Amino acid sequence: MSEASPGDRKVRTAAPRLIFESGSPGRSGFCWPSAEVPAHDAIPKALLRDEIAGFPELGELEVLRHFTRLSQRNFAIECQFYPLGSCTMKYNPKINELVARFPGFAEIHPLASADLLQGALELLYELERLLVEVSGMEHVSLQPSAGAQGELTGLMLIRAYLTEQGDPRKKIIVPDTAHGTNPASSTLCGYDVIQIASNAQGVIDAAAVDKAMDSDVAALMVTNPNTLGLFEKNIEAISEAVHAKGGLVYLDGANLNALMGVAKPGHMGVDVLHLNLHKTFSTPHGGGGPGAGPVAVKERLRDYLPVPRIVKQGQRFELLEDFPKSVGRVRSFLGNFGVLVRAYAYMISLGGDGLEEASRMALLNANYIRRKLEMSYQIAYDEPCMHECIFTDKIQHKLGVSTLDIAKRLLDYGFHPPTIYFPLVVSGALMIEPTETETLETLDSFIDAMLAIAREAKEEPDLVKTAPHSTPVSRLDEARAARKPILRWEPSASG
């Protein structure tokens, strides 16, 4: 930020007001004729409330300025390179936004009869088929709202299936490289979690799985490529070891962006898979949702999928509820339809060849960054990487500079940091996922920034340790926020 006069500086550095701290009593950004019948004639007074104390009172322009100003305090894919590992921050095409807003998709009601929703049901049916082809699985439910709900649904399917077989089992094996959602979903599904360690090459051994397997293990949950960006090359033997003792294999498809046209989960012995459409299939992350987490299964689990299911009868699409073995519903209506529309548009835009190319370029970009940075940052595992590469702060740590400092310093260079301190098995991890939609020039400038930070760590460590220097706020006191949580505005506290 350039030098400003003292008066200016105060205005510029002041945090924006809260929406509750602006406006004037009686103002509204909404105009509608008053009701013809007063509410108290229709509803008993004892059931009515007073006005909502503290609610905003602003005009439309004030509201827009407020939120536009807030938007300028965000990093985003369309503003900055966003190499956040495990999140697949690829470009979100505009055509998908346009079509999702067509009235024929946005203004339709889920409780209208199937007659009135044939286009929507056709789209969902077709999307299921596309996901079957990409994943090599056999059936799909689009109902789960997000990856974590897809996981929970997948585990419920396993539980229902094994219970039906008269062999309900109690445990789930999860590798130490797994996303935190895997153990959390297992617990939520009533399972105990057994953690197994990955080997020195960062992958799991079939022998380790075989050793952990017993007649009480319902499933192994595995991510492939795993969170170290490495392909679980023993996956076929691992699946065999699980199946041999009556367990099922659950694949976390968070990293499918590495696999399209490379390897299909359905061929790896996987029984259940969830997909994150907001990662691989380019629907916008929205600052933390909405996403969609469809679950895909093999034939033996079909009857357990959530209801309703979309069925094609002749040329007509129907929603059927009558599947007695189904785990039931995991959410209201038909899932995050608007997200599914975007993913469908993306898949037909790219087609089979385009999807394969997306994965190829994602791998090329990750391997390029890996090669360019490996002399300056310690690589976590010296193995060929897939769509993301993991470094550690081992070299910089000796200079007193940590992963957090490197991440914060990247903000000054105008880049969003990689995912940091994850996976937990790597001390001081920096997990870089460039995705396929970035140009070589962008990758090179990111690499230059990382190399510059490595130099700064040696020559001017304090510059890195006190970063960021150019963001709207400096490092925030997270401990204070957690110690005495302030989770809402109050008129007395904030004036």
Added chain:
Amino acid sequence: MRYTPHTPADQERMLRAIGLESIDELYRHIPASLRQRARIELPEGLTELAVRRRMAELAAKNATASDWSFFLGGGIYHHFIPSAVDAVISRSEFSTSYTPYQPEVSQGTLQALFEFQTLICQLSGMEVSNAGVYDGASAAAEAVMMSRRIQPASRRRVLMSRALHPQYRAVISTYLKNLDDVQVEEVPFDASGATDAEQLTRRLNDQSMCVIIGYPNFFGVIEDLAPIQAGCSRAGAQLITVTTEPLALALVKPPGAWGADIAVGEGQSLGVPMSLGGPAYGFFACQKKFVRNIPGRLVGETVDAEGRRGFVLTLATREQHIRREKATSNICTSQTLCVLASTVFMSLLGKSGLRRLAEVNVARAHEAYGRLIQQTGIQAGFAGPFFNEFVLRSDDMDGLLGRCASGRIVPGVALRQWYPELKDCLLVCVTEMNEREEIERLVRSIAG
């Protein structure tokens, strides 16, 4: 259409830097048995124009609320959305950012979520709110699971109103099926369409974990929560309210004022398009003393190194990425963009606008109700007070639906799919989007 920008020359340069001859070498460590079968057999990609046409063709096969007269509610509501809402959420600074893990460059999203939490507290009368969950139904299931974390193991019986949204009841039972210790009992509704408070209080005892009830309920009836709350309080059970039409809370006494412990619901009605029922978001609010048991994201206020106000994700030790199998929930999304839409919507309408909109809904719905009863001979389903939805009873349901359909009217949701005892009943919703002329046509179609 593809979005991969590398030219052949770029690829060449990159491969040389890596020390490889071809892209295929990047896969040489993948077992051949997998690689050989990996081809994706799908048609070629389409041009942007072709995609637009294909999507328009699919969209044209659906009946929209503009082409038809919908009197459909039942958890998803057709309300007016000011243009400013989509203008804000279309800003790619909001739509293409990730969960705000790096607070220095996410203050926009974080402050908006903090404002949302405040708005939900104000609207629901509760003390704390999280930043949003998937939808109203999973919010209801999460609320029951939260009650299970708070209540002692001796309390594992849930009393669930039969007048709670049937899909929500289904989701709650899906979630609870995996936890062997919780039992759910359904409490019937009475002739007014409200939960039978007398039966409910009689069934409360020292094993009761919580009561979960729709407010307004699935039949649109505004429940009198006073006797239910008193019963819960006496028995030591928690009261959970579930609101599928939160616009009602601008007018009716909010859950917090009744003494609810946890208040959840579906936020779609506040500025999010119907979009076949998703995506929108679930809201989740509770009393402050339970905050460490709340699922999902929470945004808190703090200061930066120079003492400036700022916002961060907080109390993360509840969450899966820290606590793994001991987390309060596995959820890690807050449906942020939909939550942002609601934040803009509530900010724009504001104190007077939101109330005005609620009053217009009450007026339109009651006018339609009065005219239908007086002019068509159709019967009222229930007698309880309602907001913008009500139940009608007809012994010629199929004839009625057929007459309406020929006039491009969907008069409501037939209740027979969920309630055999209400096989001749129709749930009708009237909002500000239903013009008087539409109501007039509805009356004529139903009158036959």
